[in-house]
Amino acid sequence: xxxxxxxxxxxxxxxxxxxxxxxxxxxxxxxxxxxxxxxxxxxxxxxxxxxxxxxxxxxxxxxxxxxxxxxxxxxxxxxxxxxxxxxxxxxxxxxxxxxxxxxxxxxxxxxxxxxxxxxxxxxxxxxxxxxxxxxxxxxxxxxxxxxxxxxxxxxxxxxxxxxxxxxxxxxxxxxxxxxxxxxxxxxxxxxxxxxxxxxxxxxxxxxxxxxxxxxxxxxxxxxxxxxxxxxxxxxxxxxxxxxxxxxxxxxxxxxxxxxxxxxxxxxxxxxxxxxxxxxxxxxxxxxxxxxxxxxxxxxxxxxxxxxxxxxxxxxxxxxxxxxxxxxxxxxxxxxxxxxxxxxxxxxxxxxxxxxxxxxxxxxxxxxxxxxxxxxxxxxxxxxxxxxxxxxxxxxxxxxxxxxxxxxxxxxxxxxxxxxxxxxxxxxxxxxxxxxxxxxxxxxxxxxxxxxxxxxxxxxxxxxxxxxxxxxxxxxxxxxxxxxxxxxxxxxxxxxxxxxxxxxxxxxxxxxxxxxxxxxxxxxxxxxxxxxxxxxxxxxxxxxx
Numbered sequence: 001x002x003x004x005x006x007x008x009x010x011x012x013x014x015x016x017x018x019x020x021x022x023x024x025x026x027x028x029x030x031x032x033x034x035x036x037x038x039x040x041x042x043x044x045x046x047x048x049x050x051x052x053x054x055x056x057x058x059x060x061x062x063x064x065x066x067x068x069x070x071x072x073x074x075x076x077x078x079x080x081x082x083x084x085x086x087x088x089x090x091x092x093x094x095x096x097x098x099x100x101x102x103x104x105x106x107x108x109x110x111x112x113x114x115x116x117x118x119x120x121x122x123x124x125x126x127x128x129x130x131x132x133x134x135x136x137x138x139x140x141x142x143x144x145x146x147x148x149x150x151x152x153x154x155x156x157x158x159x160x161x162x163x164x165x166x167x168x169x170x171x172x173x174x175x176x177x178x179x180x181x182x183x184x185x186x187x188x189x190x191x192x193x194x195x196x197x198x199x200x201x202x203x204x205x206x207x208x209x210x211x212x213x214x215x216x217x218x219x220x221x222x223x224x225x226x227x228x229x230x231x232x233x234x235x236x237x238x239x240x241x242x243x244x245x246x247x248x249x250x251x252x253x254x255x256x257x258x259x260x261x262x263x264x265x266x267x268x269x270x271x272x273x274x275x276x277x278x279x280x281x282x283x284x285x286x287x288x289x290x291x292x293x294x295x296x297x298x299x300x301x302x303x304x305x306x307x308x309x310x311x312x313x314x315x316x317x318x319x320x321x322x323x324x325x326x327x328x329x330x331x332x333x334x335x336x337x338x339x340x341x342x343x344x345x346x347x348x349x350x351x352x353x354x355x356x357x358x359x360x361x362x363x364x365x366x367x368x369x370x371x372x373x374x375x376x377x378x379x380x381x382x383x384x385x386x387x388x389x390x391x392x393x394x395x396x397x398x399x400x401x402x403x404x405x406x407x408x409x410x411x412x413x414x415x416x417x418x419x420x421x422x423x424x425x426x427x428x429x430x431x432x433x434x435x436x437x438x439x440x441x442x443x444x445x446x447x448x449x450x451x452x453x454x455x456x457x458x459x460x461x462x463x464x465x466x467x468x469x470x471x472x473x474x475x476x477x478x479x480x481x482x483x484x485x486x487x488x489x490x491x492x493x494x495x496x497x498x499x500x501x502x503x504x505x506x507x508x509x510x511x512x513x514x515x516x517x518x519x520x521x522x523x524x525x526x527x528x529x530x531x532x533x534x535x536x537x538x539x540x541x542x543x544x
Contacts, residue, residue, distance in 0.1 A: 039116070045124035048117050049134055052141050053201065055110035059148065060263040060419040060488060061289030063317065064099035068152060068521070069488040074503040075324040075481055076490075077510035079316035080298070080393035088318075090514045094544050095525035103152070104524045107145050114142035116162035136192035139185035140203045140211070147215065150178035151492055154520040154540060168530070170537040179219050186212040195237060200255060200264060206237045207261035210422045213430045218496045226434035229427040232260070239424040241454045246337035249401045251417065260422040265289050267416040288414035292407075294318055295399035295486060297363070302376050302395075304345035304360035310405045311343060313413065319396045320485075322384045323507035325365035327482050331460035334482050340400035363397045389509045399486045425451055425483055433476050433497075441468040448479060455482070473497060495519060517542030 038044040059065035063083070070076055071088040078088045086093040087100075095101075117138045121131060149156065158173035160181070189208040197204050209232050216225035232239070240257045247253055254262075265288045296314040300307040307313065320339075328335035343361035345354050351374050354360065359375040362368075363383070370377035378395040385391050404415040432447035445468045456464040466475070480493055494500035504514045522543035531537045 035116075039120040040123050040125065042125050042127075042130075045117070045121070045126060045134065048113065049137055052110060052113045052117060052138055055106055055113070055145070056141075056263045056421075057265070058106035058110075059103060060421060061265065061291050061415075061417070063290060063294060064102050065488055066291065066294055066318070066486075067099050068103060069491050070486060071318065071491075072504065072511050072514065072518070073490040073494055073500070074507040075321055075485055076318045077321050077390055077508065078393065079319045079396075081316040082318065089511050090518055093518070093522060095522040095528060095539060097522070097524075100521055101524040101526060103148075104527065107149050108157070110145045111142060111149070111159075112163055114138045114145065115160055118142065118160075119162055132192040133194065136189040136208070137203055140189040140193070140208050143182040143185035143189070143215070144211065146178055146182055147218075150175055150182075151218070151495060152521050153523055156523060157537070169533045170527070170531045172537060179215075182215055183212070183219070186215060195235075201262065203261060206232050206235060206239070207422060209235070210260045210427050210430075213427060214422070217430050217434060218492075220437075222434040222437045226431050226438065229431040229434065232424075232427045233431065241424055241450070243454070244337075245334050245455060248420075248423075249337070249403070251404055251406045254418045258424045259418075259420050260424055260427070261420075263419040263421055265416045265418055269414045269416065289402070289404075289417045289419060290413060290415065291402035291419075291486075292404045292415045292417065293413065295402070297396050297398045298394040299343045299361055302343075302361050304347050304350040304354050304358070304375075305343060306347040307410050308346055309407055309410055310403075311346070312403055313411055316394060318399075319383075319390070319393065320399065321508050321510070322365070322380070322388045324481060324485060325397060327478055329464075331457050331463050332455050332482065333457045334455050338399060338401055338485055340398045340403075361395075363395065365397060387509055388507075401486055420487065425454075429476065429480055429483065432471075432479075433473070436471055436473065436476060441471045444468070444471045444476075448476070451479065451483060473499070474503075477503070515542065 038048050059069075067084040067087045071078075071082075071084070072090060076088070078085050082088055084097065084099050085091065086097055118135060121135050121138075124131075124134075126134060146158075155173050155175045155178070157170040158177055158181075159171075186208055189203070190205055190212060193203060193205040193208055195205050209228050213225050213228035213232065216222075216228055238257060239260060242248055242256060242258050248256065248258060269288050293313045293315040294317040296312045296316060297319070298314050298316050299305050299311055300314065305311075325335075325339075341363050342359055345356055345358045345360040350356075350360075354374045361376050361378070362370075362373075363378040365380055367381055368377060368379045370379070376395075378392065383390070383392050383396045402415075402417060404417050407415060428447045428450050432444045435441070435444040435447065445466050448471065449465050452464040452466060453461050477493060477497060477499060481490065484490070484493075491500070494503055500519060501514055501516065504511050517540070520540050523539055525539075525544070528534070528537070528539050
């Protein structure tokens, strides 16, 4: 689905936002599009729905979203290029953080657009067969955005009404209110969405069911989570696990049968809103998927290597914890399917005896003896100190799930890679966690072993099986780490399970300063400063 946004619509959304961190936006509508033309014609309403989808691209595939969803967990540490170390390490994290401010702005803009569409859909003149589907899409998106809000900031502002004009107050609403609305919206979506779509990127019934299963698990409604996950598994939708985990990440294979829901990016980079004063009035560089740069180590400073398209543009923002690397056994194909460990010589200037295509760099989680080798080795002891802290923030085993060798140039920062939000593997792991919490460890092991069988290298399926006695919550979280490392879900997994503090302190010395109040993020300082009811709408405890 290509989410084109007509000029003027985003300006309209920005002007009706409850919370703009800017006190005013210039009222500039060069296209002449008005609220009346958007809300009262089928064509106009379609642009509203498409715009509501487009806000997902502010989080998925973006550095701000990665810092909020993956960093500050047990899996990742700051690389040398990390620009949001306060989120990664919990050091002096405050409401001035730019990633937090950006995501707050865009999530609430998205929610306001969803509210406007839901409340005005009767005016749009949509066909009777189309109207419930579009309403279900908007309700799914509202639930989707509100989940990000409530999990990130807790019980902050909540409304189901479209905001028009200038509003200077905000409310604090209990988390339970958010959670109930999320379930209500998703139940409506499940009841009204089609099972399939020819417009890739639109939400479908199984996508809504899978997300609802995730929400039931988040809200500790374990029987409902299990049943909804099984409805996807047994629903006859045609989803399947790809036989080879590494095939998931090939650019030519993005639209595969394991993807239940994705945030899609266009191969025409110009429609992904890199920087446009109309489509992107807040001035942030949204653009396309930037994940390919964020996990890549600095390789082009080594003998025999120059930067090229295949090896990527190395921003070295994030590096794996030693704990993450150690989670993969020798039988688990997901290690090779997720990480890059070898870089091959590509420079005309090379050490004597090294040819083009020879190994130039070898990074490994093991301890090795590099004596007598031409290539540079970064082993366990070269990268990490004995206590797991970082010795070298520039060179390390690098996540390469998101590499994009189809980019047009060496320094191209944008990628057309879609972001997998929900994969078929997740519904099995949701079912496993739900069964475990219901005391059904045998059934939990059965679901886990579906995932572990796919992950097993040839001839090791039996060795990869887990018994009911081995199933614990920590084991399930380890399995989710092996399966979903880097996929913008980890912080939510650890918070949901009540394990965020314990696992970060035990496994990530880079973030060991985490405290109880870090279970929610600070509200943007500009938002707290802008409201007039400061006694009611206060900063989250522990922050300024």
